[in-house]
Amino acid sequence: MPQFEPKHLGIKKSVPEHPEYTILDSFDAPGVVTVTFKTKEFTSLCPVTGQPDFVDVQITYRPDKKCLESKSVKLYLQSFRNEHSFMETLSCRIFDDIMLAVQPLWLNVTVQSTPRGGIGLVSSRETGMEDISKELKRIKEK
Helix, strand or coil, X not given: CCCCCCCCCCCCCCCCCCXXXXXXXXXXXXXCCCEEEEEEEXXXXXXXXXXXXXXXXXXXXXXXXXXXXXXXXXXXXXXXXHCECCHHHXXXXXXXXXXXXXXXXXXXXXXXXXXXXXXXXXXXXXXCHHHHXXXXXXXXXX
């Protein structure tokens, strides 16, 4: 069995200040069909007002060779608390970072904001297996 050398698991870590300072750990996929991460504790900042946005995040993917390690996902998502970002940008940013980290066969990232003034917002980014190579090329060319 290949060695897994975690960068976060079992190590006391503080929350990174920004997502770009975060490493999404991965390990060899054990033949899992689908993996889903959910959180209702995600926060980021409105890019206009600077006020906190409270968001539910769901990440569902079908691993190819690698799975995401859950503590690294937790730290990664917590690192957005100082980020100024629109919801639509969040779903795309998280999607791109996960695509680069584990190159899954299929990925869906959905963010759902807590309603303000009676209006909520849901933003999703998804790709199917036929789109993976195109998505990776697009992300790497950024």
